[in-house]
Amino acid sequence: MSAALERGFYDRATVEVARAMLGTHLVHAGSTGERVGRIVETEAYIGPQDQASHSRRGVTPRTRIMFGPPGHAYIYLIYGRYHCMNVVTEAAGHGAAVLIRALEPVSNLDGRTNGPGLLCLAMDLDRRLNGEDLTGERLFLRAPPLPGRISIARGPRIGVDYAGAWARRHLRFYLRGNPFVSKG
DNA sequence: TGCACGATGAAC
DNA sequence: TTCATCGTGCAC
Numbered sequence: 031m032s033a034a035l036e037r038g039f040y041d042r043a044t045v046e047v048a049r050a051m052l053g054t055h056l057v058h059a060g061s062t063g064e065r066v067g068r069i070v071e072t073e074a075y076i077g078p079q080d081q082a083s084h085s086r087r088g089v090t091p092r093t094r095i096m097f098g099p100p101g102h103a104y105i106y107l108i109y110g111r112y113h114c115m116n117v118v119t120e121a122a123g124h125g126a127a128v129l130i131r132a133l134e135p136v137s138n139l140d141g142r143t144n145g146p147g148l149l150c151l152a153m154d155l156d157r158r159l160n161g162e163d164l165t166g167e168r169l170f171l172r173a174p175p176l177p178g179r180i181s182i183a184r185g186p187r188i189g190v191d192y193a194g195a196w197a198r199r200h201l202r203f204y205l206r207g208n209p210f211v212s213k214g
Numbered sequence: 215t216g217c218a219c220g221a222t223g224a225a226c
Numbered sequence: 227t228t229c230a231t232c233g234t235g236c237a238c
Contacts (some may be wrong), residue, residue: 107226109225109226123215
């Protein structure tokens with residue numbers, strides 16, 4: 031019994047998932063205890079047509095997980111030193127995911143969590159968990175114990191200037207006014 | 215003179 | 227992506 035959000039949560043339009051993830055808890059149940067952070071910032075990468083998405087060049091060894099079934103972790107190494115954690119969305123073969131950009135610490139998190147690389151460090155997430163099933167017991171999302179009203183703001187995604195018009199689309203979502211949202 | 219902030223480059 | 231460094235410009 032892990033109380034993980036079920037697969038259906040991920041099996042729908044990526045933008046919808048990106049918004050629904052805000053306020054939920056990301057849980058990594060590792061050997062050192064349960065690390066938990068509240069998701070306060072996400073970015074939607076909606077498919078191969080999205081020029082900012084890794085899936086734009088189709089299935090490769092790296093993007094294989096992205097094209098797999100929804101509700102799995104896509105974790106990759108960026109710039110040789112940081113990891114980024116995404117959740118796969120929509121039906122298998124679609125090639126979409128949501129990047130988790132910032133967390134508000136809830137329990138057992140050391141260090142900063144206001145950026146995709148930093149939060150992976152604090153949550154102890156790396157490529158060993160690439161492909162992990164998020165409906166399992168090791169790594170998953172769960173509903174917060176005290177769901178409250180939230181105000182969602184949106185804007186352009188960070189660090190995707192190469193993607194032309196896609197870089198300007200408002201596919202980044204965050205909790206308005208939350209101090210743990212990344213600076214970019 | 216010194217601080218804050220933006221631009222820049224390096225890390226693999 | 228993140229950090230350290232360097233430069234500009236403003237304030238004191």
